[in-house]
Amino acid sequence: MYDVVVIGQGLSGMLAAIWARGEGKRTAMIMSGAGKIMQSTGVLDLIPGSRGTLDEWMKQYPFHSENKADVLQAVAKFKALTRELGYPYNGDVREPVPVVTGSGHIKETALYPDTVTPVPDRGHAVVVGFQELPDFQPLFISKNLQKERPLMTVDAIRIPLGEDSQRVLTQLDAARLLDQKEVRARCLRRISGQLADKGISQADFFVFPSSLGNEAWAQTLKQFSEGLGARVTEAPGMPPNATAIRLNDRLKLKAIRSGVRLYADTTVTGADIEKNHIRSVRVRMANRATDVAGRQFVLATGGILGGGLEVTPDGIRETALHLNTDGDGRPMNPPDNLFLAGASGGRQLTRHGIVGGVYSLVSSYASVFGLRKTVAGGMAK
Amino acid sequence: MKKALETEVAVIGGGVTGTGILRDLALRGIKAVLVEQGDLGHGTSTRNHGLLHSGCRYAVRDPEAAVESYQENLILKRTIPGSIEQTGGLFVKVPGDDDAYVRRWLDSCGKLGIPVGEIPLEQAFREEPYLTKEAQAVYQVPDGTIDDFTLLIDVAADAVAHGAALLTYHEVTGIMTEQNHVSGIHVRDTRNGEEQDIYAPIVINAAGPWGMNIAKMAGVPLRIINNKGMLVVFSHRFNKRVINRLRMPGDGDIFVPAHDVTIFGTTGKNTDDPNDFSLNREEMEQMLTTGADLIPEIHQMRLIRAYSGSRPLYQKTAGKGSSGRDVTRGMALLDHGERDGLDGLITITGGKLTTFRLMAERTVDLVCKKLGSDAQCTTREAALPSRKSTDSFSGANLAPAARHKLMNWAGVRTPEFETSLKDREAANVVCECEQVTWAEIDAAIPGDGHLDLGDIRRRTRLGMGPCQGTFCNFRTAALAVEHGKAGTREADCALMRGVKERRKGMGVVATGETAKQLQLMQTIYQVSLGFGNEEEKQHV
Ligand SMILES: Cc1cc2nc3c(=O)[nH]c(=O)nc-3n(C[C@H](O)[C@H](O)[C@H](O)COP(=O)(O)OP(=O)(O)OC[C@H]3O[C@@H](n4cnc5c(N)ncnc54)[C@H](O)[C@@H]3O)c2cc1C
């Protein structure tokens, strides 16, 4: 019997599990496959795909104005956690910042790791691409960035990353290569060579794919910004982005180390619900099925993208517990010991398919600590 | 000054009919220009089922069309091997369908000389495991499948190689006449608005569903019923052969395998607007329910997209109400000189993909008569080059799957790709689902700076797999900028257009995994890559 059973291992699920465990609760996390955070950008937005202030965000998502302090506290708790994980996040949800993406367009985000630097209005930027990486094309990116930042000078260069480049790499493959010191040094030499060849003068901002090291991101960042004498940023875009993978890996490790019991490759297929109270959930593993009992449950199975909701010809279906939902997939009259975190709360929460990282972290916080005046439902005592 | 051009024959419409005519004209040494408002195959010719009919489907209802189909089936298998897969087909009798029809059908096929043979049920079930076990009788027929994309590209290329001219993205805006004779056409470049006159004593209206517009421009009466059919694409190919339902032709009774997928259809609803490519979920659901009679597991299989196209059906006497399927699918060749007193204008419409060559032959025979030429048609024998290449691209550093694809795709362009693939980066696979390399994409981008992901898709299969372009469209647009093939503005626009178009085809089938994929595409473009802002900015 667990105190808290978290279903789903996206950003929302992992945060809820880690925080519940941090409160001394016996916690389990049931995970089928990998969370969507693996395909994410690793930056946490307010309203996905558009600009907006914290106030607008709070109106679009079901919060009360009194919740602002809770929201700030949730964010502070998240930032403290990332520092503890050795992958610190910066930013202020009250002041979203512009960051450059892997298309060269600028988007606003609220929280971002050390490897991401907000893009300035002016100055001289150089976009650096790797020949083996089709998902990040520097000329295309530099031209889009130029359109977005007319006062900036933007150049582009392209270098081979490998010794003998022939394999097509993803951003994550590239990040793993850059974990090696020699590769980084070679990379810097090639950049300087290209800059000299093309007669590009000293720049103050370098834009890289989301590949600046996986394990050794801090060394990469330091070596690159020192070596180039400029600020450096990752521009996340096409998955997989190292920016997101680092967060995922560290959160998962943290969950394990702090004693969350992980049920890997396990799918929740139903629940034993009595008088609107969940006693246990039914789970299916590779070759057996069993029940996992708990006092409280967190549904962090994601939305349509995550698989927590499924579009069928007859409407949207909740897949894990088979709850009755409305037309948007929002559970109606959910069990009294069930808390909804992240995108599992229904399609009305998503913008362009996702809820945005800030909502994920605030709803996970709410599912563990509750909010002063709650709409989403919080874990009281 | 307005540009002008002179030729012997102006062909309107770059569907399979117009393109076939262009090739036939070129092979007979007649000067011709084809004008198409979009890309080749903008209309019905890339919006159909891709079935190379054996004629069996029409054996009872329209024996003439059946015979034509069968004869053309044999000719095309010989002359267009690169675009045809000789799958063979099955006709399956399921409970509830009319037994008397089966007898009439067998009788008619026999009389028409179309070879039909019954096969034991166990054999049919073994070979087609998804076929309903309720089947009562199964017959094999010489159906095949046509890749309409490669067909159009190859036929057009052969026409151009024999001296014909091709103007895509040019719309015909008017027909020039002198007294009672046509003298040419007005055309407009749809991308830069430039106008041009093409003088020609003979003008052929092969505008398919748009045929009435052309007739109107010329001031001649013409009644065409556009009968719109919907088709859906499954994520994988689950049948080896074409599977037809053995009954009077109706909705939802054909499963056609195409490369790695299966295409199922179709429906028939009349529409007034030739530009109506709309998709209707209810219509699709009904069709799927009917399809379950042949393939019971149909509802468990993943759909990746849907599309629709219109059959242009000629109606002799304007006015009579018609459901579309009551009108003959036979071809109509109209000499507007004889018919309406406007000499030099010819309309060719109706027919089928399968009979396009015959339609071209008959049309060009008429052209020759008018021009007083005795040049004979050679397309019964003259074959287009195959798409296979024996060469293994040994000089290129290719992934095995990409090599395999190229060996069944490159055909006459093998030497060209051998050279371009020497560049390592050109050998990189850009589209993983369909194994398309940058070299192929590069070759499919026109030199004039216009970038259209749909045009590239039709020439390379880029983005046709389960991910529907989520990853490769972005790579392609960005690489085009990188290689100086397009500007960023153009690349961004091409990308947004491409995503929108793919989304339309996916939206109507978006349940389960496809709904997820659609959502993922949206999230990546609008949120991860920040194109969301772009749209917002454009709206203000
Ligand atoms: C392509 C992409 C780009 C993104 N970009 C951004 C961005 O730029 N900014 C931003 O703020 N956020 C971004 N996000 C992240 C997003 O905002 C959310 O944080 C996230 O998708 C929502 O996470 P979640 O934890 O609610 O669910 P998910 O991450 O979807 O995780 C839910 C998981 O639960 C599991 N699950 C489902 N059903 C069951 C079951 N029955 N039993 C057990 N497990 C189950 C699934 O395996 C699933 O992975 C992006 C996400 C994606 C996919």
Ligand SMILES: Cc1cc2nc3c(=O)[nH]c(=O)nc-3n(C[C@H](O)[C@H](O)[C@H](O)COP(=O)(O)OP(=O)(O)OC[C@H]3O[C@@H](n4cnc5c(N)ncnc54)[C@H](O)[C@@H]3O)c2cc1C
């Ligand atoms: C749903 C469906 C399924 C089918 N399945 C099969 C099948 O399995 N097997 C088979 O053999 N046949 C099939 N057919 C029939 C076959 O697809 C058509 O008969 C054939 O494609 C018609 O070709 P077309 O060239 O006449 O018309 P289209 O391909 O429509 O070509 C007409 C062209 O004219 C152009 N045009 C129009 N107006 C202008 C203008 N003003 N200026 C310049 N250009 C203009 C259009 O852009 C268009 O590209 C099917 C048809 C449908 C609708």
